[in-house]
């Protein structure tokens with residue numbers, strides 16, 4: 001799993017590294033700039049070749065020639081028209097400092113580079129100032145205005161080094177106009193050749209939200225990049241909110257500060273060597289950081305232990321709703337069975353038994369009239385995980401069953417989804433019954449009903465950076481509910497009350513928009529319930545269920561309907577070696 005950082009955490013790590021005396025801020029800036037240039041040549045290999053010998057520009061792919069460094073003399077003598085051109089936009093902080101390094105390194109590689117600065121050179125922070133001074137010995141810097149930028153000729157590469165993790169307020173005035181222009185307002189499309197340093201300018205690195213007083217603006221005040229090069233670790237904002245849309249693709253460059261990232265205080269280390277913070281992990285298939293586990297793997301131990309009979313693999317019980325409403329619960333039941341629960345029973349109101357019986361084979365069926373019947377049923381201690389909500393119905397029976405599930409003598413690990421969430425929102429006494437082995441799986445609407453004050457903060461305009469994020473909101477919700485909360489979406493955030501948090505991002509190479517199909521959430525609830533039955537802890541079941549859900553969708557591809565998701569699991573498990 002890859003660890004995601006906030007801007008404050010990254011700053012603390014950088015500070016610890018510098019205070020240790022092992023590295024200077026200037027060295028870190030040089031490494032960052034070098035990382036950006038390396039990433040550019042890896043992404044656009046043709047740009048490492050002289051203009052007229054390169055194959056037609058077409059993005060990444062093919063062999064990767066080594067970047068031209070050290071300026072071959074014949075290259076420098078080339079006519080200006082033969083040279084690659086870059087426009088580097090530098091801002092008033094250290095992000096701008098990285099920009100000056102990128103400009104110098106591209107120039108060293110034989111490029112013609114035009115540099116713009118937004119702000120006063122005298123006020124640049126010290127390391128950025130040094131790199132500014134190095135650049136002005138080579139070539140001039142132009143003050144950045146929209147008008148000045150619009151006068152520049154077409155470039156092979158645009159480098160956005162205006163704002164990084166230090167964006168604190170909305171971009172205003174002329175610069176806002178420029179960001180809108182860079183973001184496509186007026187029809188110009190810079191995205192195919194735009195590389196963002198650390199984060200696309202205008203976007204909050206923590207929340208992935210555009211910092212603006214007007215979130216409904218048709219064209220946001222943030223750049224749109226084809227490639228975003230970040231340092232040490234990806235930031236939360238690269239994976240939640242509008243982050244993926246603005247970033248294009250994320251490349252993480254090591255700048256040699258990983259050893260300063262610790263999670264526990266180390267009594268033997270000196271001043272500035274320890275940085276402590278709550279973890280936010282990215283659950284993803286793609287390798288983001290060189291020395292981290294490439295896969296979020298399903299814990300195979302849980303699948304291979306207990307060679308015994310079916311009940312040794314757990315018994316999941318799914319409560320269903322009334323006549324004609326059983327589809328959602330049946331989908332959840334199918335998900336629970338396929339994911340590995342040894343037995344799954346659907347609890348159906350008597351009137352819907354025939355309907356459910358006609359649709360089910362391996363899944364057992366049980367008449368479940370009311371909470372009294374539930375109490376009797378739950379005397380069977382083999383039932384070790386419950387799912388309530390899909391198709392349950394917003395009625396008295398539903399509310400009584402939610403109360404029965406939560407208030408039993410030995411509350412079981414329970415997934416509460418769909419209607420159960422709405423019922424919880426309507427009755428705060430029920431909400432107070434939630435326990436640590438519950439998993440709530442709201443989508444945005446359900447989240448707003450359950451946690452109105454938190455949703456209000458999340459939906460308010462992001463007028464300051466760092467802005468309140470979906471990660472913050474989910475952590476706060478989990479704490480308030482006292483159980484695991486899985487906040488759905490392409491950026492599914494999962495948190496437990498201790499602050500542990502993960503993101504299952506169905507974005508970038510894991511993008512699967514076809515998951516937004518009726519019933520797919522019911523299957524997710526079933527996956528999590530099946531994993532709970534299998535013995536997974538609540539947080540691990542939610543993380544693994546969300547991960548498998550996306551992987552099933554990716555494996556099946558477009559055209560997917562909810563029924564297909566559980567059927568994809570056997571193939572996936574084979575691939576995972578389970």
Ligand SMILES: NC(=O)C1=CN([C@@H]2O[C@H](COP(=O)(O)OP(=O)(O)OC[C@H]3O[C@@H](n4cnc5c(N)ncnc54)[C@H](O)[C@@H]3O)[C@@H](O)[C@H]2O)[C@@H](O)CC1
Pocket residue numbers: 010011013014028029032091092093094095096097098125162163164165166167168169170171172197198199231255
């Ligand atoms: N933290 C680290 O370990 C490293 C950071 N580096 C770079 O440093 C960056 C962070 O640098 P800074 O903290 O200086 O932050 P930034 O460079 O992102 O921006 C801070 C500056 O922008 C101004 N500003 C903020 N919002 C504004 C707005 N809306 N309009 C106009 N001005 C605004 C601030 O007053 C401040 O002058 C990172 O994104 C990264 O690019 C790298 O040099 C490598 C190492």
Ligand SMILES: Nc1ncnc2c1ncn2[C@@H]1O[C@H](COP(=O)(O)OP(=O)(O)O)[C@@H](O)[C@H]1O
Pocket residue numbers: 443488489490492506511512513514515516517518519520521522523524549
């Ligand atoms: N654009 C998207 N990309 C990837 N996954 C998505 C996207 N939109 C929704 N999802 C996922 O699809 C599921 C939809 O669940 P939900 O909203 O409860 O729908 P339903 O009630 O129809 O099952 C969730 O797991 C959610 O995370």
Ligand SMILES: [K+]
Pocket residue numbers: 095160161162163164196197198199200201
């Ligand atoms: K930037």
